[in-house]
Amino acid sequence: MMEKPSADAQIGGLIFAMVLIDPDGCIAEANHAAENLLGQSSKRLTGRSVSEVLTGLEERVVQKLSVNDAALVARDIRIEARDAETRVNLTVSPLGGFPGWRVVTISEVSHEDTAREAELSATIGAPSILAHEIKNPLSAIRGAGQLVARKLPQKDKKLARMITDEVDRIARLIDRMQQLGSTQTEPVAPVNPHEAIRSAIATVRAAGARQVEILEEFDPSLPPVLANRDALEQVIINxxxxxxxxxxxxxxxPQITVQTRFVSGLAFSAIRLGRAVRLPIEITVTDNGGGIDKALRDHVFEPFVSSKKSGQGLGLALVRKLVRDMNGSVSHERDVRAGRTHFRLHLPQASHTERKS
Structure with missing residues (x-):
């Protein structure tokens, strides 16, 4: 019979952050996931006041944390971690028989909303079916526009071109809707993330009218990621x-930084796989723009949500779908102090077996 995992091993293996609070309100222990979430080692967290580490909390949460024997369940609240705002679910559990001692668990909302994403996919699925029926008459309209253009005098050809251009624009929008509503997933294989990123950067530079400095901060020792190469490039391009x-x-x-690094402790629960998936490969796209409107920050990955006047709100929704199809996670945060917005991808590492096959 195999030896049962110790309590330390069980706590260390949790995919959500857990910290132990002593009767003085100070952190006594923190697991590996807490180190990743809070951006500090357990050694540096130990002995610090929990209110000092978890900043930006609502007043009601702060009051509950100040009461030694109070239990608390708070969903979808904001904390400031790593100098950035993060949406989390938080629980506080008093330990019976140990007066004043409490266990606090913290899980990022972005790592728990697979079910909500499935609901959104179902919502977009119906319009995507309708979109298929719309494309047939669009093709006829485009063909008629081209035919008319041949017979019109030169001064009127611009109107005919406008018809075909608008039909093409609508067709591209429909293509994105169909891709977003698709339930099919592309096969994954070992991919060099830096090759995919550099290819995406080259595509953006070739297509962009506004040139912005793009910096690369790559970890050269990063192992291959388990992903679909085309999908990963599309995500980075978006x-x-x-x-x-x-x-x-x-x-x-104007400046953009693309950074890669290895974060060994991060994992999220992939409901459709029925297990936790380790996501140690992190790709971060950072810009020094003004940030996303606060009213939209909690909804940026939802379809038809956009801060751009001419935006359709499908780009980030498609990013989320493609990343989830690769069993990964995507989130965003605003570093108010530094004036930076970060979009973080977390993806699984390709195993040695997969690399050899």
Missing amino acids: LISNARDAAAGAEDT
Whole structure:
């Protein structure tokens, strides 16, 4: 019979952050997930007041934390971690038989909303079916526009071209809707993330009228990621394009940074797989623009939500779908102090077996 995992092993293996609070309101222990979420080692967290570490909390939460024997369940609240705002679910559980001692668990909302994403996919699925029926008459309209253009005098050809251009624009929008509503997933395989990122950067530079400085901060030792190469490139293109638009209005010189690193402790629960998935490969796209409107920050990955006047609100929704299809996670945060917006991708690492096959 195999030896049962120790309590320390069980706590260390949790995919959500957990900290132990002593009767003085100070952190006595923190697991690996807490280190990742709070951006500090357990050694640095130990002995610090929980109110000092978890800043930006609502007053009602602060009051509950100040009461030694009070239990608390708070969903979808904001905390400031790593100098950025993060939406989390938080619980406080007093330990019976140990007066004043409490266990606090923290889980990022962005790592728990797979079910909500499924609901959104179902919502967009019906319009995507209708979109298929719309494309047939669009093709006929485009063909008629081209035919008319041949017979019109030169001065009137511009009107005919406007018809075909608008039909093409609508068709592209419908294509994105169909892709967003699709339940099919593309196969994954080991991918060099830096090759995919550099290809995406080259595409954005070739297509963008507004040139913005794009910096690379890559970890050269990063192992291959388990992803779909085309999907990963599309995700990076969308994120960099959005960052370029946001940075164009920056007071300082517009700048985008793409960073990669290995974060060993991060995991999220993939409901459709029925298990926790380790996501150690992190790709971050950062811009120095003004940030997303506060009213939209909690909804940026939802379909038809956009801060751009001419935006359809499908770019980030598609990013989320493609990332989830690769069993990954995507989130965003605003570093108010530094004036930076971060979009973070977390993806699984390709195993040695997958690399050899």
